[in-house]
Amino acid sequence: MSARMKDIAQDLGVSLMTVSKALRSHSDISEETRRRVMNRARELNYRPNWIARSLVTRRTYMVGLVIPDLMHSFFAEVAKGVGRKFGPLGYQIVISNSEENAEAEARQIEVLLDRNVDGIIVASAQSHIRGELFRILEKRETPYVLIDRMPSGFEGHYVGVHDEEIGMLATNHLIEQGCRRIAHLRGPVISTGSGRLRGYRRALAKHKLEAPLEYVASGLYEDGSGYEGMRKLLQLRKRPDGVFCYNDPVGAGAIKAILEAGLSVPGDIAVIGAGNVHYSDLLRIPLSTIDQSSPVIGESAAELLAQCIEAKKPLPPKRVFIPARLIVRESSRRK
Amino acid sequence: MSARMKDIAQDLGVSLMTVSKALRSHSDISEETRRRVMNRARELNYRPNWIARSLVTRRTYMVGLVIPDLMHSFFAEVAKGVGRKFGPLGYQIVISNSEENAEAEARQIEVLLDRNVDGIIVASAQSHIRGELFRILEKRETPYVLIDRMPSGFEGHYVGVHDEEIGMLATNHLIEQGCRRIAHLRGPVISTGSGRLRGYRRALAKHKLEAPLEYVASGLYEDGSGYEGMRKLLQLRKRPDGVFCYNDPVGAGAIKAILEAGLSVPGDIAVIGAGNVHYSDLLRIPLSTIDQSSPVIGESAAELLAQCIEAKKPLPPKRVFIPARLIVRESSRRK
DNA sequence: CACAGTCACTATAGCGGTAACTTTACAAAA
DNA sequence: TTTTGTAAAGTTACCGCTATAGTGACTGTG
Numbered sequence: 001m002s003a004r005m006k007d008i009a010q011d012l013g014v015s016l017m018t019v020s021k022a023l024r025s026h027s028d029i030s031e032e033t034r035r036r037v038m039n040r041a042r043e044l045n046y047r048p049n050w051i052a053r054s055l056v057t058r059r060t061y062m063v064g065l066v067i068p069d070l071m072h073s074f075f076a077e078v079a080k081g082v083g084r085k086f087g088p089l090g091y092q093i094v095i096s097n098s099e100e101n102a103e104a105e106a107r108q109i110e111v112l113l114d115r116n117v118d119g120i121i122v123a124s125a126q127s128h129i130r131g132e133l134f135r136i137l138e139k140r141e142t143p144y145v146l147i148d149r150m151p152s153g154f155e156g157h158y159v160g161v162h163d164e165e166i167g168m169l170a171t172n173h174l175i176e177q178g179c180r181r182i183a184h185l186r187g188p189v190i191s192t193g194s195g196r197l198r199g200y201r202r203a204l205a206k207h208k209l210e211a212p213l214e215y216v217a218s219g220l221y222e223d224g225s226g227y228e229g230m231r232k233l234l235q236l237r238k239r240p241d242g243v244f245c246y247n248d249p250v251g252a253g254a255i256k257a258i259l260e261a262g263l264s265v266p267g268d269i270a271v272i273g274a275g276n277v278h279y280s281d282l283l284r285i286p287l288s289t290i291d292q293s294s295p296v297i298g299e300s301a302a303e304l305l306a307q308c309i310e311a312k313k314p315l316p317p318k319r320v321f322i323p324a325r326l327i328v329r330e331s332s333r334r335k
Numbered sequence: 336m337s338a339r340m341k342d343i344a345q346d347l348g349v350s351l352m353t354v355s356k357a358l359r360s361h362s363d364i365s366e367e368t369r370r371r372v373m374n375r376a377r378e379l380n381y382r383p384n385w386i387a388r389s390l391v392t393r394r395t396y397m398v399g400l401v402i403p404d405l406m407h408s409f410f411a412e413v414a415k416g417v418g419r420k421f422g423p424l425g426y427q428i429v430i431s432n433s434e435e436n437a438e439a440e441a442r443q444i445e446v447l448l449d450r451n452v453d454g455i456i457v458a459s460a461q462s463h464i465r466g467e468l469f470r471i472l473e474k475r476e477t478p479y480v481l482i483d484r485m486p487s488g489f490e491g492h493y494v495g496v497h498d499e500e501i502g503m504l505a506t507n508h509l510i511e512q513g514c515r516r517i518a519h520l521r522g523p524v525i526s527t528g529s530g531r532l533r534g535y536r537r538a539l540a541k542h543k544l545e546a547p548l549e550y551v552a553s554g555l556y557e558d559g560s561g562y563e564g565m566r567k568l569l570q571l572r573k574r575p576d577g578v579f580c581y582n583d584p585v586g587a588g589a590i591k592a593i594l595e596a597g598l599s600v601p602g603d604i605a606v607i608g609a610g611n612v613h614y615s616d617l618l619r620i621p622l623s624t625i626d627q628s629s630p631v632i633g634e635s636a637a638e639l640l641a642q643c644i645e646a647k648k649p650l651p652p653k654r655v656f657i658p659a660r661l662i663v664r665e666s667s668r669r670k
Numbered sequence: 671c672a673c674a675g676t677c678a679c680t681a682t683a684g685c686g687g688t689a690a691c692t693t694t695a696c697a698a699a700a
Numbered sequence: 701t702t703t704t705g706t707a708a709a710g711t712t713a714c715c716g717c718t719a720t721a722g723t724g725a726c727t728g729t730g
Contacts (some may be wrong), residue, residue: 015680052716055685076405252617282587285617350710387686388717
């Protein structure tokens with residue numbers, strides 16, 4: 001095995017404690033011995049055993065990141081942001097994929113807690129804070145920050161975008177482009193899905209537009225279901241002339257369905273997504289979208305979490321809202 | 336703090352060791368006491384402290400995954416595969432992003448080793464095994480598996496696709512489709528880039544086709560550089576009529592450049608990528624590609640690594656080659 | 671000169687577990 | 701009766717590190 005502090009101590013004829021302190025540049029070690037220790041450590045290629053250290057300091061310098069889907073480039077981008085912030089601080093990121101499943105998510109969070117991570121960032125698949133998960137989270141003192149999705153009733157730290165704003169921005173844009181029969185491929189029944197739906201409804205109401213119930217389809221969250229959802233919308237007697245999609249993958253799927261049906265985008269139907277996934281402008285029809293600054297979400301969440309960890313005591317709940325930005329591309333440009 | 340084994344022991348009036356054994360269902364504990372211990376553990380919501388355990392067992396049940404870019408959905412898919420395999424085995428995945436930088440990668444691997452991960456999976460940005468990294472890896476006994484890229488001279492465990500096969504498959508296909516002036520947007524100077532280039536050259540040679548030197552552009556590895564690379568190719572006097580791109584993002588960028596230049600795909604220029612990134616068929620022109628079964632790569636690598644970890648001693652190097660599969664979509668279909 | 675204060679270092683006691691030996695009690699074999 | 705065996709514990713010694721409370725030598729002070 002590799003060298004331990006004990007070895008350095010014996011080699012130098014000093015006590016183990018002297019070595020420990022010297023290595024951490026503790027104040028009551030003379031410059032002289034500190035240098036001797038450091039040198040010997042280098043010679044032996046000493047690497048501190050952080051497991052042993054963690055056992056006594058109760059810090060692991062690991063943070064958990066629980067996201068619904070790594071494949072969704074929105075979350076991959078968030079993950080990257082988190083890594084960029086935490087890496088330099090000496091933290092490792094442990095990633096879990098909940099597959100958009102609330103129970104799996106709860107289990108994974110428990111595992112992370114059992115692993116004594118110093119903090120957790122979650123893009124939660126929970127729809128509300130009732131249920132065991134949040135009880136567990138609150139009982140343990142491990143700080144955590146939610147991102148992107150805010151379960152109803154949640155009162156803790158949060159970083160994300162106002163979903164209602166996204167819904168309004170997107171829907172208003174479609175209206176401005178001349179759409180009058182605007183449908184919505186809505187996401188899952190969690191905060192983001194509901195918030196964007198609310199924004200969609202408010203925008204319509206503001207412009208005194210109506211949308212029949214069947215104009216809101218449960219599109220879930222990825223391109224496959226966007227495609228299916230759109231196909232159903234296309235079968236309606238009164239075909240929509242604009243669609244606001246829960247996110248970009250759904251939007252991409254929707255475009256595929258529309259083109260397959262022999263219709264044009266944006267001519268027959270204008271489409272807008274959300275998330276500004278990086279390949280959006282490489283799509284068949286470059287997809288208009290609402291940008292959520294995903295890397296910024298990751299970085300802000302990381303920064304907030306880092307503060308909570310440093311503070312070593314619960315901080316008053318902080319909410320960081322990142323502004324949403326409309327990005328117009330071909331899929332919705334009619335004028 | 337939460338309950339420790341000591342607490343259970345005191346509550347039940349047995350020794351700490353009895354509790355330790357009982358919890359692990361060790362054989363020399365009576366069914367009776369085992370049940371008592373288990374019950375009390377449940378009542379106290381006892382969670383084993385895996386840090387303490389790791390300190391003595393020398394197992395952390397963590398594995399490191401070092402990839403060049405989480406945003407590239409090929410690697411995200413690999414990561415997912417790794418997670419799917421290791422999750423049920425009780426391992427946590429620690430992900431590092433090397434940003435396609437060999438030095439950063441080396442540093443990150445060192446950090447992972449210092450963290451005492453039980454094993455490491457790397458999609459390496461190293462071009463050859465000279466250099467410090469592999470010395471370090473070999474010195475420590477931590478098992479590791481390389482995926483996707485094989486640095487020259489590497490002799491250890493590997494899971495991936497034959498890059499030359501990819502290059503040949505793609506280039507042959509373009510030739511079959513009637514292309515005669517075939518260019519290549521090549522990837523970085525690492526195994527994958529060189530292997531695919533070799534395959535491209537061999538396929539051309541087999542069909543007695545020639546390609547001027549400037550037909551091979553260094554396209555790097557993402558859509559931005561694919562776009563730039565293609566623009567340069569378009570300025571050549573003898574414009575190519577087919578392009579084999581290092582990977583799908585590069586292919587997507589290339590298509591963008593071609594369309595922007597007012598040319599058609601595949602009519603004027605046929606395009607094929609590699610990797611079968613999940614959004615490939617949502618692109619402006621659905622992109623032909625070579626499928627590498629990325630999730631399978633992740634899973635196989637995970638399985639191999641798990642074996643190495645279990646074995647507790649170096650295993651003879653194993654190489655798993657996943658077959659490549661041609662997927663023809665619109666971007667190259669001329670007949 | 672006694673006393674307190676500082677400096678540089680050391681001894682001890684854990685952190686929460688596990689491995690490897692004992693030990694004890696009781697039954698079966700010699 | 702003594703030996704042996706075995707099931708079911710218990711003891712002890714760490715794993716590698718840190719926190720805390722000393723210790724001894726030396727300095728300055730009234």
